[in-house]
Amino acid sequence: MKIDRRCFLSLVIGGAVGTTLTPVPWKLTDDIAIWSQNWPWTPVPEDGPSKFVKSVCTQCPGGCGITVRTIGDRAIKIEGQPDHPVNNGSLCPRAISATQHLYGPSRIQGPMKRAGERGQGKWEKISWDEAIKTVTEKLAELRTRGKPHTVACISDTDGNGSSYLMDRFLQAYGSPNFIRTPSSADAQELALYLSCGRQGTIGYDFRKADFILSFGCALMDGCDTAGQVMSAFGEQDKKTRLVQIEARLSDTAAKAAQWVPAKPGSETALALGLGHVIVRDGLYNKAFIDNHGFAFEDWQDDAGNTHPGYRSLVQDHSPDKVAKATGLSEKVIESLARSFARAHRPVAVSGLGSAAPDSLDQALAVFALNALAGNFQKPGGVFLIDEPDYLSWTEMKIDKTASAGNQHPRVDGAGSEKFAHTRYLPNRLPEAINSAKGDSPVQALLVAGGNPLYTLADPRAAQKAFEKIPFIVSFSTFIDETAEQADLLLPHPHFLESYQDVPTPRGMAHTVVSLARPVVKPQYDTRHMADVVIQIAKNLGGFIENAFPWKNYEDFLRKSLSDQWKTLEKKGFWSDSRSRDTSLDKIFRTSSQRFEFFPMSKFAAMNGNGNKKAGVEKIELPGNIDKLPLVLVPYTSMRISDGAVANTPFMTKTLDANVVLENDVFVEINPKTASEYGLSQGDKATVKTQAGRAEVRVNLFEGIMPGLVAMPAGLGRTGFSDYIAGKGANVYSLIAPAADPASGLNAAWGARAAIAKA
Amino acid sequence: MSTQSDNQTAAAGNRSSGWVVFVFFMIGLVASIISGWVAFPKLLYSTKQQPIDFNHQVHLEQMGGQCNACHFFREDGSFSGSPTLEECKSCHMYPMTGNENEQKFIDEYVNQDKEVPWLIYAEQPPCVFFSHAAHVRGADMQCATCHGDIKNSTSLREYQENRLTGYSRDIWGKSMLRLGEPDHGGRRQKMNDCAECHLKETGSKGNCFQCHK
Ligand code: SF4
Numbered sequence: 001m002k003i004d005r006r007c008f009l010s011l012v013i014g015g016a017v018g019t020t021l022t023p024v025p026w027k028l029t030d031d032i033a034i035w036s037q038n039w040p041w042t043p044v045p046e047d048g049p050s051k052f053v054k055s056v057c058t059q060c061p062g063g064c065g066i067t068v069r070t071i072g073d074r075a076i077k078i079e080g081q082p083d084h085p086v087n088n089g090s091l092c093p094r095a096i097s098a099t100q101h102l103y104g105p106s107r108i109q110g111p112m113k114r115a116g117e118r119g120q121g122k123w124e125k126i127s128w129d130e131a132i133k134t135v136t137e138k139l140a141e142l143r144t145r146g147k148p149h150t151v152a153c154i155s156d157t158d159g160n161g162s163s164y165l166m167d168r169f170l171q172a173y174g175s176p177n178f179i180r181t182p183s184s185a186d187a188q189e190l191a192l193y194l195s196c197g198r199q200g201t202i203g204y205d206f207r208k209a210d211f212i213l214s215f216g217c218a219l220m221d222g223c224d225t226a227g228q229v230m231s232a233f234g235e236q237d238k239k240t241r242l243v244q245i246e247a248r249l250s251d252t253a254a255k256a257a258q259w260v261p262a263k264p265g266s267e268t269a270l271a272l273g274l275g276h277v278i279v280r281d282g283l284y285n286k287a288f289i290d291n292h293g294f295a296f297e298d299w300q301d302d303a304g305n306t307h308p309g310y311r312s313l314v315q316d317h318s319p320d321k322v323a324k325a326t327g328l329s330e331k332v333i334e335s336l337a338r339s340f341a342r343a344h345r346p347v348a349v350s351g352l353g354s355a356a357p358d359s360l361d362q363a364l365a366v367f368a369l370n371a372l373a374g375n376f377q378k379p380g381g382v383f384l385i386d387e388p389d390y391l392s393w394t395e396m397k398i399d400k401t402a403s404a405g406n407q408h409p410r411v412d413g414a415g416s417e418k419f420a421h422t423r424y425l426p427n428r429l430p431e432a433i434n435s436a437k438g439d440s441p442v443q444a445l446l447v448a449g450g451n452p453l454y455t456l457a458d459p460r461a462a463q464k465a466f467e468k469i470p471f472i473v474s475f476s477t478f479i480d481e482t483a484e485q486a487d488l489l490l491p492h493p494h495f496l497e498s499y500q501d502v503p504t505p506r507g508m509a510h511t512v513v514s515l516a517r518p519v520v521k522p523q524y525d526t527r528h529m530a531d532v533v534i535q536i537a538k539n540l541g542g543f544i545e546n547a548f549p550w551k552n553y554e555d556f557l558r559k560s561l562s563d564q565w566k567t568l569e570k571k572g573f574w575s576d577s578r579s580r581d582t583s584l585d586k587i588f589r590t591s592s593q594r595f596e597f598f599p600m601s602k603f604a605a606m607n608g609n610g611n612k613k614a615g616v617e618k619i620e621l622p623g624n625i626d627k628l629p630l631v632l633v634p635y636t637s638m639r640i641s642d643g644a645v646a647n648t649p650f651m652t653k654t655l656d657a658n659v660v661l662e663n664d665v666f667v668e669i670n671p672k673t674a675s676e677y678g679l680s681q682g683d684k685a686t687v688k689t690q691a692g693r694a695e696v697r698v699n700l701f702e703g704i705m706p707g708l709v710a711m712p713a714g715l716g717r718t719g720f721s722d723y724i725a726g727k728g729a730n731v732y733s734l735i736a737p738a739a740d741p742a743s744g745l746n747a748a749w750g751a752r753a754a755i756a757k758a
Numbered sequence: 759m760s761t762q763s764d765n766q767t768a769a770a771g772n773r774s775s776g777w778v779v780f781v782f783f784m785i786g787l788v789a790s791i792i793s794g795w796v797a798f799p800k801l802l803y804s805t806k807q808q809p810i811d812f813n814h815q816v817h818l819e820q821m822g823g824q825c826n827a828c829h830f831f832r833e834d835g836s837f838s839g840s841p842t843l844e845e846c847k848s849c850h851m852y853p854m855t856g857n858e859n860e861q862k863f864i865d866e867y868v869n870q871d872k873e874v875p876w877l878i879y880a881e882q883p884p885c886v887f888f889s890h891a892a893h894v895r896g897a898d899m900q901c902a903t904c905h906g907d908i909k910n911s912t913s914l915r916e917y918q919e920n921r922l923t924g925y926s927r928d929i930w931g932k933s934m935l936r937l938g939e940p941d942h943g944g945r946r947q948k949m950n951d952c953a954e955c956h957l958k959e960t961g962s963k964g965n966c967f968q969c970h971k
Binding site for chain 1: 832
């Protein structure tokens with residue numbers, strides 16, 4: 001018998017055949033599949049009893065109530081709170097995916113100080129004691145040198161408890177420089193103040209209105225009002241007619257009963273044109289105007305000079321002229337005016353959620369339409385909501401250094417003679433620093449919310465200004481674009497880890513205060529920024545310490561909210577519709593005690609400014625029209641966060657392939673315009689403006705007016721994590737600010753642009 | 759110089775004969791079949807004992823015959839599974855009987871405030887969403903239909919753990935060929951088993967996302 005290679009081969013073949021007749025291959029295949037599903041790095045949901053915690057989303061000013069399902073100490077799922085007066089259960093993708101930010105790699109894990117050059121990304125861990133000591137010493141030193149006014153604080157809000165404590169700290173310390181980051185709220189608040197004499201927000205009763213005339217508001221596109229508006233429109237058998245005036249077929253326009261594509265930047269003219277028709281045809285509410293209106297007709301000031309009233313102002317805006325300015329037909333303008341005036345409960349809305357700011361004149365012109373309809377403080381109408389008064393502010397004493405510091409003019413120029421009524425002018429801050437001779441007028445900057453190096457128009461100029469500030473502290477939760485350039489990071493906890501009061505969101509027709517609360521334990525070594533400021537105040541001692549008689553932020557909230565705290569703890573929100581009952585006699589707090597069509601205080605301020613005209617200011621976009629023949633406009637999308645905090649990776653995943661493809665952002669261009677520039681779908685191109693340039697791709701879109709280039713706001717991040725950064729370009733870096741002469745606020749609704757195939 | 763036929767003969771002489779080849783084939787075949795059927799299951803599964811023995815029958819008598827006295831639904835409808843230390847402690851904070859397993863439980867778990875690491879016979883992978891409420895409350899099924907007659911057991915079965923996947927043998931079923939039902943009298947619990955039962959009971963195997971969320 002000979003045993004050779006063949007025998008060995010048959011043994012193997014026999015073995016193989018035999019194996020197929022056993023469970024081995026079949027069972028192993030199955031088991032390997034299961035084994036591979038259970039590799040230790042595969043995320044596995046927690047198991048255990050669920051809890052549901054009521055809180056509020058603070059990722060945008062929208063103020064939507066949320067219910068967070070937790071298992072153990074893990075937040076599992078975020079849903080809309082069904083009985084919350086703001087959003088009634090609806091929610092945007094930002095909140096739905098907020099746990100990705102909570103547990104994601106963009107978090108700053110503890111206090112750190114810069115170890116390398118600014119922006120190099122090298123950090124050294126330090127203790128909270130050391131971090132707080134560093135800030136205290138720096139602030140103490142500036143104060144001893146008589147320079148407390150060179151400290152500034154940037155925040156994304158001035159309406160909640162922690163921003164109040166920041167502002168209070170600055171006052172006690174001796175600086176007037178509390179600055180709120182820009183938003184479309186700025187012009188609205190100013191318009192409300194000038195025409196009605198109230199600091200607060202304009203509320204619209206979207207649920208009961210039967211005609212909503214929206215001047216480019218991102219009602220259902222962006223955040224801010226998405227929760228309220230979606231829930232208002234979600235109600236069945238609703239007969240509300242929404243008319244959307246916008247150059248682009250946005251989601252709001254698509255859902256509207258009528259889409260009116262007017263040229264961007266012509267909204268003021270259109271609002272005045274509608275006013276013209278309403279006044280001409282006598283369709284306005286005479287009773288309201290007689291009893292509660294001021295400067296509808298020409299009027300005389302105390303010195304006996306005559307000034308034109310609203311009637312004279314709109315005289316100039318006949319439909320034929322407005323048709324030219326807006327690109328709409330006269331017929332459309334006439335019929336729009338009539339349908340608005342004839343509606344039972346119409347509201348005219350501007351500046352809610354849009355990516356581009358409005359001018360003061362636009363805000364005033366649109367707001368005046370509501371006065372023509374006389375629909376104030378009525379169901380389905382406009383409600384004036386005051387600034388939050390739920391926190392019982394306690395008086396404080398300040399020392400001489402502080403009062404001397406507070407006397408200094410604000411570094412951004414707000415409240416100066418020129419811009420007497422404007423509270424914050426963040427977009428002027430870079431310029432103020434960059435043009436200063438010698439030392440920067442800001443020696444220490446506390447960034448307590450907001451992400452100015454991303455959201456300010458022309459962030460490059462802001463970056464240059466920041467380079468001149470010797471000491472920058474960021475309280476950011478995430479390593480965002482501003483935190484990247486800071487010297488010291490004092491991370492604030494995520495909103496699912498901490499308390500935060502949320503005042504009435506803009507647009508709400510009655511007061512609603514919500515409470516964000518710790519849903520899970522802090523994941524990292526973070527501290528509430530208000531706690532840090534209270535600690536710094538205590539360290540500085542004296543009057544500053546005395547101005548902060550609270551143990552910490554929670555103590556401050558409990559004491560200030562007293563009775564309401566219990567309701568907030570239990571329900572997550574507290575609402576008060578008393579604000580709705582105020583009679584018309586009491587709501588206007590202007591010097592005339594009426595609704596001022598031509599605000600006297602605006603006049604007084606402009607008078608000081610040497611500008612006596614009653615007319616409206618046109619905001620010219622900078623740039624040479626021959627070289628930059630197109631107009632770039634930013635747009636908001638519910639699936640892209642355009643605020644301080646970037647998208648979650650999940651949100652980016654939901655974007656269509658003609659919005660973002662790999663790392664490229666698409667700009668929308670009308671096929672007609674595209675063909676003029678030889679561009680086809682998907683082409684790579686360069687968009688150029690006076691402020692900068694960006695590499696993009698082209699998306700041909702019939703829904704955008706010719707001559708425009710529309711780009712989503714919120715992309716082109718450099719901070720956060722690798723999952724988020726590097727997608728597309730930041731549209732704000734292409735749009736330099738354009739100051740509104742009436743308010744000083746940035747009113748650049750776009751930028752002149754050119755596009756060329758790359 | 760040799761002829762062609764010489765060459766062939768020489769080659770045949772150098773090779774093993776056909777039957778030898780066949781014998782080797784058969785050795786391979788039989789050996790693999792035996793090891794596949796006998797050795798493989800032994801190798802694949804390790805046998806483990808539960809940390810403490812537990813008498814379901816005795817407990818059930820004490821608890822009024824209700825499974826849900828210990829395996830209950832939470833308020834939100836989710837199923838609590840095995841009782842936690844906290845729940846066991848509500849009776850067994852101190853010894854109630856002279857039972858050695860009870861003593862062991864108190865010494866090693868209650869006194870040390872440690873959860874008992876029960877081995878769960880019916881544990882499904884985390885990618886599977888299974889709702890007890892839908893089956894027990896919705897479809898009115900008995901616990902025993904899937905889990906067997908645990909109710910009347912006086913001690914815990916040994917637990918056979920799949921060395922590769924870490925899951926209990928009960929899921930696949932006792933039989934390597936997935937024939938018949940498991941020894942314990944319940945059901946096999948792999949995806950096809952769910953689908954088969956759903957097809958029979960509801961007329962449809964159901965959709966992927968119903969169980970894989
Ligand atoms: S709209 Fe704003 S507040 Fe509401 S869920 Fe979205 S991010 Fe949060």
